[in-house]
Amino acid sequence: MSDQQSITDPVFAAAGAVPGAESGYLPDATQYPVGRLLAGDAEEVERARRRFFAQPLDMFVPNNGPYPFPMHRTTLRGTTSVSGPGTFRGSERSTLTFGPAPDPGWWIDRADMADQFPIAVDVRNVWTTARNIVLRAGSPHNYLRMVEHIVAFRAGLALDDVQVSVASGDPPLFDRGNLDIYEAIEKVGVAETDTPATFMTVREPVTFGGARGDFLTFLPAAPGQLGLRVDCAIDWKSVIGSQRVVFDVTPASFRIGAEARTNAPLKEYFYARTVGKLFAETRNLGYTKSNILIHGRRRYLNEPRLLWRGRSLEPVWHRATLDLLAAVSLMGPHRFAGTIVSFRAGHTQDVKMCSRLVLHRHLVPHS
Numbered sequence: 001m002s003d004q005q006s007i008t009d010p011v012f013a014a015a016g017a018v019p020g021a022e023s024g025y026l027p028d029a030t031q032y033p034v035g036r037l038l039a040g041d042a043e044e045v046e047r048a049r050r051r052f053f054a055q056p057l058d059m060f061v062p063n064n065g066p067y068p069f070p071m072h073r074t075t076l077r078g079t080t081s082v083s084g085p086g087t088f089r090g091s092e093r094s095t096l097t098f099g100p101a102p103d104p105g106w107w108i109d110r111a112d113m114a115d116q117f118p119i120a121v122d123v124r125n126v127w128t129t130a131r132n133i134v135l136r137a138g139s140p141h142n143y144l145r146m147v148e149h150i151v152a153f154r155a156g157l158a159l160d161d162v163q164v165s166v167a168s169g170d171p172p173l174f175d176r177g178n179l180d181i182y183e184a185i186e187k188v189g190v191a192e193t194d195t196p197a198t199f200m201t202v203r204e205p206v207t208f209g210g211a212r213g214d215f216l217t218f219l220p221a222a223p224g225q226l227g228l229r230v231d232c233a234i235d236w237k238s239v240i241g242s243q244r245v246v247f248d249v250t251p252a253s254f255r256i257g258a259e260a261r262t263n264a265p266l267k268e269y270f271y272a273r274t275v276g277k278l279f280a281e282t283r284n285l286g287y288t289k290s291n292i293l294i295h296g297r298r299r300y301l302n303e304p305r306l307l308w309r310g311r312s313l314e315p316v317w318h319r320a321t322l323d324l325l326a327a328v329s330l331m332g333p334h335r336f337a338g339t340i341v342s343f344r345a346g347h348t349q350d351v352k353m354c355s356r357l358v359l360h361r362h363l364v365p366h367s
Contacts, residue, residue, distance in 0.1 A: 019309065040211075051213065056242075058309075073197050075160065079097055096164055104333055121330060129348040182254075228248070230246070230249065259306065262292050
């Protein structure tokens with residue numbers, strides 16, 4: 001695909017994407033204050049911030065219009081289902097059924113466990129983040145693995161009240177990232193309720209530093225600002241390299257991320273299909289060359305997607321939407337407004353940051 005073709009890709013065009021170097025959006029450190037340091041070493045965080053601000057911006061997707069979502073709480077107009085091979089079992093099909101929730105919020109109903117309560121999609125119910133986010137409530141068997149790619153739709157589409165039914169703890173994989181879920185929701189339709197949506201933001205700028213040159217910063221929304229902006233950068237020692245995108249969360253920008261598959265290093269892909277079969281945490285038998293992006297040090301093993309100016313931004317879009325927005329979706333019934341800056345962070349840091357914001361009451365009502 002040529003540079004010109006990639007720049008005019010309909011998905012990017014529909015979202016209003018512009019090249020980062022030509023967008024005029026060139027933030028410096030003064031625009032993203034560290035604020036209150038919730039974790040990490042101040043000097044390490046500052047070094048990571050210098051690396052982050054030195055990284056070029058690949059793509060900017062602004063929202064140039066009004067707040068892009070309904071001002072009342074939303075749910076689905078009916079039920080809709082999507083199916084695919086199980087992520088961890090591979091040979092067995094797994095089906096997710098999305099429908100209106102009987103109570104406010106998002107809920108996961110294990111249809112095969114009639115005596116268990118539905119799992120509230122809430123940071124309080126996170127079981128582990130070792131390789132993916134696992135939610136559990138009640139019985140140790142009442143869980144769902146790799147929920148991030150499912151619950152991210154809560155923040156990504158401002159979809160407030162939904163129940164997801166599944167007959168096992170093993171979610172499906174799809175060949176088109178999670179575009180199957182996006183299109184299923186789009187087809188069944190979103191319904192606006194009579195209850196006004198409520199918003200939250202952080203009380204002040206806060207930063208969570210990690211142990212490997214990574215950090216997350218949450219910035220409060222200005223008065224009257226209801227939207228969410230994400231500035232996300234990754235830096236891999238592989239063909240993925242350094243990638244950075246900035247976008248306002250809208251249905252169009254979230255659709256870009258919905259198409260982005262999860263990625264795995266070449267050695268991890270082969271490990272999961274060989275010795276990894278012996279261990280539950282690495283038994284990703286559903287992985288194929290179609291439903292994940294496999295990367296080596298110098299090349300991709302399969303065809304990358306979301307090409308922009310001659311290179312794939314699939315990894316950073318997956319990280320910024322289906323991973324990061326999933327953690328935001330765990331912070332309660334309110335929609336988050338403000339700005340989130342992420343550099344080299346992952347599931348564990350995302351969830352620790354959001355847990356700390358909730359636990360220590362750093363979130364405040366916003367209007």
